[in-house]
Amino acid sequence: MGGHAADEEVQRAGCGALQNMAAGSDACKRAIVGAGGLAALVAAGTAHPPCHAPVSVAVRHLLGDLGAFAPAAPAPPPPPPSAAVVPLPTAAELAEAERARQRAEQRAQQEQAQREEAEQRARASQQGQHGLQQQLTAAQQTLARLQAENAQLRAASQSARTSAIDRLVDTVDSSSLAGGTVLSVAAGPLAHFNSQYQSVRRRCYSGLDIWPAVAPPSPFGVEVTMLRRLWAEGGRGRRAGPIQETLPMGFTLTRIEAIDVPASDRHAFYNLVEQMDSRRSSGAIPGPFNPVYPGGDRTGEKxxxxxxxxxxxxxxxxxxxxxxxxxLHGCSHEVSDSVCRDGFAVVPYRDEPWFGRGLYLTTYAEYACRYATGEFKEQRNPPNSAGEHVLIAAFVAPGMVYPVSRTPDYERPSNLTSKSKLKDRALQPQFNSHYAFVSAAHNYECMDGARDGTVMDYDELVCETQQQALPAYRLYFSAPTVAVEHID
Structure with missing residues (x-):
């Protein structure tokens, strides 16, 4: 069969022969299988369909009856494991399970109650916030109204103070006096820097009383009016005194004297002012002669x-x-004589100066009077034989001014008794003077509030050098009765 695989007749005859032989004994079947008969049958049946019948019979004889030659039957699957026997729960376990269920229900109820309470609080908070917002809006409206009323009151108060001062200062129209308007030698800076007074007749008097309180009207009307206004505006908070020439604390102006300083001192002052003016006019902004505030001015107070x-x-x-x-500069009579003779001097202070080292002056006459009487010293300054103390009024060139404010010039701005960071130090670089408002209630430390219209107590101007102040007048005054030794 192997040699004639394509011959259908040969293959069919071979299959028939093998079919007959396969029906024989087991030995015959083994011989057929061993000789490749099974493979020949499969090949013939595959190649020649007419051979299918004898091939099927022969193969069935060979495989069905071979016994040991037949494929082994698959082993039956192992029986499934028997289910474990679970013991029934005990009564204690059932009771514990019931208690656990009850606890779970209680927790669920508590959580539900907490959620409901939180929701109620949230609703109440929203209602409260709404109420607070309404209250805040009402408060803001009230504050705005009060601020407007306060501004009106401040304006009215300022107007009243100005009117009171105007009533106390008898302005003299000196042009109506015989001889026309005159200026004393002390008014040199006024005429030098203001063309309005260039043609005014000037007379050079030395140590002249240009205004005694009990005398006919003075021909030096321009200076007298200017100085009497400076005096009248000098009460704490710029308040006017109870009567003419008297400040609220009882200091009373008695006379004004013109100071005839050496001509060299006047010209040195003129040169200094003109030099400062030239530097600022030609300098960049900002620049060495036009500096900006170190630390800025975030609050607008400066x-x-x-x-x-x-x-x-x-x-x-x-x-x-x-x-x-x-x-103004308040001092003793001895110091006053020295200043008139030699000019101001920046001297070391026994106490550390609040706002930097320099020459201290003020525009508040009452504040200067308190220094002139020695109120802030251990021993008071005695008056002269007429019972008078003295102030020096000076023409001042402040130059570049650094305004002092609690922020940023104090370590603790909100603590009104804290010390200034400028204390006993040189002035701010590139600035010629410091200027501060001071609080009488807080040891004359800097007070804020100018930006809000607060009425300030007093002020202090600190000049870097004595050349910035030119002595011009002596203002004599009497102080409230104090038992002191008199001097001439």
Whole structure:
């Protein structure tokens, strides 16, 4: 069969022969299988369909009856394991399970109650916030109304103070006097920097009383009016006194004397002012001669403080960027004589100066009077034989001014008794003076509030050098009765 695989007749005959032989004994069947008969049958049946019948019979004989030659039957699957016997729960276990269920229900109920309570609190909070918002809105409206009313009251108060001062100062129209308007030699800076007074007749008097309180009207009307106004505005908080020439604390102006300082001192002052003006006019902004505030001015307080100082500046149309003003220095008679003879001097202070080292002046006459009487010293200054104390009024060139404010010039701005960071130190670099408002209630430390219209107690102007202040007048005054030794 193997040699004639393509011959269908040969293959069919071979299959028939093998079919007959397969029906024989087991030995015959083994011989057929061993000789490759089974493979020949499969090949013939596959190649020749007419051979299928004898092939099927022969194969069935061979495989069905071979016994050991038949494929082994697959082993039956192992029986499934028997289910474990679970013991029934005991009564104690059933009771514990019931208690656990009850606890779970209680927790669920508690959580539900907590959620409901939280929701109620949230609703109440929302209602409360709404109520607070309404209250806040009402408070803001009330505050705005009160601020407007306060502004009106401040304006009315300022107007009243100005009116009171105007009533106390008898302004003299000196042009109506015989001989026309005159200026004393002390008014040199006023005429030098203001063309308005260039043609005014000037007489050079030395140590002249240009205004006694009990005398006919003075021909030095321009100076007298200016100085009497400076005096009248000098009460704490710029309040006027109860009567003419008397400040609220009882200091009474008695006479004004013009100081004839050496001509060299006057010209040195003029040169200093003109030099400062030239530097600022030609310098960049900001620059060495036009500095900005170190630490800035976040609150706007410094700008407000400087605005009040600027209101004290005198007319000076011959200057572009510098200003002059009148300021006061309270001292003893001995010091006054020394200043008139030799000029001011910046001397070491026994106590550490609050706002930096320099020459201290003020625009508040009452504050200067308290220094002149020695109120702030261990031993008071005695008056002269007429019972008078003395102030020096000076023309001052403040130059570049650094306004002092509690922020950023104090370590603890909100603590009104804390010390200034400027204390006993040189002035701020590139600035010629410091200017501060001080609180009488807090040891004369800096007070804020200029930006809000707060009425300030007093002020202090600190000049870097003595050349910035030119002595011009002596203002004599009497103080409230004090038992002191008199001097001539």
């Amino acid at each position: 700008a407000a403080v400087f605005a009040q100082l600027r209101a004290r500046f005198l007319p000076r149309d011959k200057l572009q960027n510098q200003n002059i003003m009148l300021a």
